Amino acid sequence: MRYPFRVTNIGNxxxxxxxxxxxxxxxxxxxxxxxxxxxxxxxxxxxxxxxxRSGTKFGPQAIRGGDYLPHDGERPHLTLRVDALKELKxxxxxxxxxxxxxxxxSLAVLADATEKISRAGKIPxxxxxxxxxASADVAGIARHRGLGKISMIHFDAHADTGDTxxxxxxxxxxxxxRLIESGAVRGDRFLQVGLRxxxxxxxTLDWMRDQGMRSYEMxxxxxxxxxxxxxxxxxxxxxxxxxxxxxxDIDVVDPGMAPGTGTPEPGGMTSRELLEAVRxxxxxxxxxxxxxxxxxxxxxxxxxxxILANRVVLEALSGIAKRKRGxxxxxxxxxxxx
Numbered sequence: 001m002r003y004p005f006r007v008t009n010i011g012n013x014x015x016x017x018x019x020x021x022x023x024x025x026x027x028x029x030x031x032x033x034x035x036x037x038x039x040x041x042x043x044x045x046x047x048x049x050x051x052x053r054s055g056t057k058f059g060p061q062a063i064r065g066g067d068y069l070p071h072d073g074e075r076p077h078l079t080l081r082v083d084a085l086k087e088l089k090x091x092x093x094x095x096x097x098x099x100x101x102x103x104x105x106s107l108a109v110l111a112d113a114t115e116k117i118s119r120a121g122k123i124p125x126x127x128x129x130x131x132x133x134a135s136a137d138v139a140g141i142a143r144h145r146g147l148g149k150i151s152m153i154h155f156d157a158h159a160d161t162g163d164t165x166x167x168x169x170x171x172x173x174x175x176x177x178r179l180i181e182s183g184a185v186r187g188d189r190f191l192q193v194g195l196r197x198x199x200x201x202x203x204t205l206d207w208m209r210d211q212g213m214r215s216y217e218m219x220x221x222x223x224x225x226x227x228x229x230x231x232x233x234x235x236x237x238x239x240x241x242x243x244x245x246x247x248x249d250i251d252v253v254d255p256g257m258a259p260g261t262g263t264p265e266p267g268g269m270t271s272r273e274l275l276e277a278v279r280x281x282x283x284x285x286x287x288x289x290x291x292x293x294x295x296x297x298x299x300x301x302x303x304x305x306x307i308l309a310n311r312v313v314l315e316a317l318s319g320i321a322k323r324k325r326g327x328x329x330x331x332x333x334x335x336x337x338x
């Protein structure tokens with residue numbers, strides 16, 4: 001179903017208009033404005049899918065500005081020796097117009113946008129917004145690439161596989177179930193990393209098992225090691241799939257390092273663990289889309305959550321740029337010998 005909202009950039013929906021770290025802007029209604037780009041950043045400023053603390057509609061604005069360095073459209077990576085913002089030709093399409101009073105309509109706008117970006121041969125990077133957006137941004141890419149042809153690796157404290165949320169099928173606790181039920185992503189090509197806490201209930205866990213999902217809880221990650229988990233995941237993600245979607249809920253990180261989120265859960269990974277995992281994933285896998293969600297600035301402290309989310313985007317882009325170069329990378333090599 002199509003809705004009569006613009007699938008274009010409107011600048012930043014909440015606050016001053018500026019792009020991600022000063023990169024060039026583009027307009028999704030003007031294909032010539034992004035014809036030469038490799039990656040398109042777009043904001044999805046909506047939080048009407050939240051179940052606890054709201055505020056993630058301000059996330060895209062905070063992520064774009066989360067840096068102490070000049071917003072000059074440049075970011076040479078210390079370790080990878082690549083400037084992704086230059087080498088990948090990254091552009092910012094601004095925020096989509098997503099009316100908070102109509103979550104279903106807003107998600108339809110997002111699905112149309114990611115489909116358009118994917119069909120243009122670009123990688124969409126979506127700045128959320130709550131995690132309900134995953135049900136739309138992945139679905140849009142699947143319209144282009146084909147149902148079941150995208151695998152997914154999902155970093156989160158929560159499984160987001162609920163059947164309903166407060167009686168609704170759409171919300172930030174249900175997107176992964178909707179993606180699997182729709183066929184956009186196969187359950188046995190769906191990997192989750194970082195789960196912990198006291199939800200979901202056993203019936204939902206049984207459903208996840210029956211779909212063939214693989215979910216890594218933090219205790220298993222701690223005992224086996226992140227690299228072992230990623231090694232095991234990569235083979236599955238690439239089996240009979242053409243590309244990988246990376247979805248990152250910032251609450252996968254311990255709230256001591258990422259307090260600005262709506263549903264904080266103690267016992268998470270460190271910011272360093274997340275950044276290194278994202279770097280490796282984007283270095284080694286064919287990424288077709290990314291979202292970073294659940295940054296809630298009203299609950300942040302000294303902007304550390306927004307800054308972390310900004311760095312997640314930069315790590316992902318830098319990994320993609322390094323992969324495009326075809327160069328190797330050794331994490332144990334001294335930074336001055338690279």
